[in-house]
Amino acid sequence: MTFLLNEQNPIVYIFIAQVTLFTFVTGQNPETEIRLRRDLFSKHNNHIRPVANISHPVEIFAELQLYALNSFDTINGILITQCSLELVWYDQFLFWNPTEYDNISMIYVSSEEIWRPIVIVCNAVVAQSIGREISYVVLHNDGRVVLWYQEILRTFCTIDAHGYPFDKQLCHILICVAIHKADHSVIKQLRYRKASFFKNYQWDVDMEGIGESEDNSGRSLTRAKILLSRRIKINTLAMMVPSGIFTVVSIFVFLLPAESGEKVSLSTTLFLSIIVYLVEIDKMTPKNSESMPLLTLYLLTLATLSGFNTIGTIIECRVYIMQERKSNKETRPVPNDEKVTVLTRKTKTDTEQAPSIWNCDSKVCGESIKINQTRILAEETQPEFDATDKYRRPRYQKLSRIFFGVSVTYIITSIIVICITSTFLTEY
Structure with missing residues (x-):
């Protein structure tokens, strides 16, 4: 046992204590184990x-x-x-x-x-x-x-x-x-x-x-x-909820009226938010994976949809502005000097057509002049866009509905394709 005691190991002393206890209980002689070891390891x-x-x-x-x-x-x-x-x-x-x-x-x-x-x-x-x-x-x-x-x-x-x-x-x-x-x-x-x-x-x-x-x-x-x-935990849900919110907002961005002036800024902000979120998710996904995560694939699809929505929103707002300018040109307000000229001509014409002040009594002539002034005032205060509203408004609104339908179709098709791809990869 000398070679065991030379090792500074606590297990040695535990072993000696076990042997001593075993000998005390069973009556076995330690010399028997020494003889056994000598017989086993001598050759x-x-x-x-x-x-x-x-x-x-x-x-x-x-x-x-x-x-x-x-x-x-x-x-x-x-x-x-x-x-x-x-x-x-x-x-x-x-x-x-x-x-x-x-x-x-x-x-x-x-x-x-x-x-x-x-x-x-x-x-x-x-x-x-x-x-x-x-x-x-x-x-x-x-x-x-x-x-x-x-x-x-x-x-x-x-x-x-x-x-x-x-x-x-x-x-x-x-x-x-x-x-x-x-x-x-x-x-x-x-x-x-x-x-x-x-x-x-x-x-x-x-x-x-x-x-x-x-x-x-x-x-x-x-x-x-x-x-x-x-296991599904709160951080897993916190990872999935923004994806659903981004999807809904990306689809319904076309329901915002172009007159609000915030349509393009909303689309651009949403697109940049999805890109940032995609980068953060990519940092947490495995790098040596055999296949791309479905969440990453879905966010790529969503980023593509958001980019398409941004371009569509810019086109819609551009159409709206062009129609606005065209309508303003058609219903351009008459300058003051032209108003004076037109008013003078109309007054002269009406005066010529009206009965002479010497040939009519004061009551008849006064009513004729009042009627002419009321007609001129009505022409000056006529709404500027009545002639073009029925042609201008439905045009960009129809374009917005088209983009909305395309967005819904695109996201539904993408989800179906991702589900089919997931099933195929799972089986094979």
Whole structure:
């Protein structure tokens, strides 16, 4: 036991306390375990694969348990989990009969004394070997060796942001044997599950199954599957509500009268708002996704619609201004000097046509002059746009209705196309 005490490791003292307690309760003599260790390791070579027939591979059975999902970076596709991995294999050179050693059926041995497989995480962000830092393993009397290891794993995950922000991600933790070929060391089976106390408030995690051995360029590989479903939270709703508001405002912008003078400014502001929102959403969507998120595709469609609405609004307001100018020219007010001339001519004409002041009595002549003045005043105060209102107003309003119909048709068609594309990509 001297080589154990030389290691400054608390596990050594825990091990000694366990042995002492076990001896006190069962009456086993520590000298028996010393004799067992001497018999096992006196001629043991830890560099040789522990198989009686060297043509047979060492079969490794693994169990992966998920304790916590620390973080999931969907933008860069990095999954950080806290897991424990248990490796079990049989050493055909290390076995004994418990009846010959006071019924000792298992012992703790230093991991440096026995042969260990080199198992790594294939899809780790940084090269990560499993169990190389473990100081002790459990050795059973039938030659079964158990290595238990807990570590924080940083693995790559292929992101599919097609349904973002209502997406589901399927990630894998790849466990493979390094250096040895599959005919020397093979991971026969991998059981994986999540711990009973596992909780996560951002993702629903489904992890349970059995992974079989696969070929990885002549080496053994197995994988654990983790299905992550994003939970709907307040930030998800805050992301979706502006999209619906932008859609409604983009369609109904043509219902604003052109006379208000705010139609073009509203369309331009709405277009710029959608572009800014699209840029912000793009920052939050995964960069290495296999397909474009439907939300991004929809916002691109909405930005196109808003740009079309802005152009249509400019055209509508231009038509309105041109008609306004044309109407003003047709009903241009008469200058004061022309009014005087016309009034003088009309007065003279009316005077000539009216009965002579010498040939009529004062009552008749006064009424004739009053009638002429009333008729002239009525002509001067006649509305300027009566002659053209019935032609001018319906023209730009009809143009506005056309743009409104085109906008509604465009957005409905875009939604149908996006839904069909989503269904097609989901199936294939």
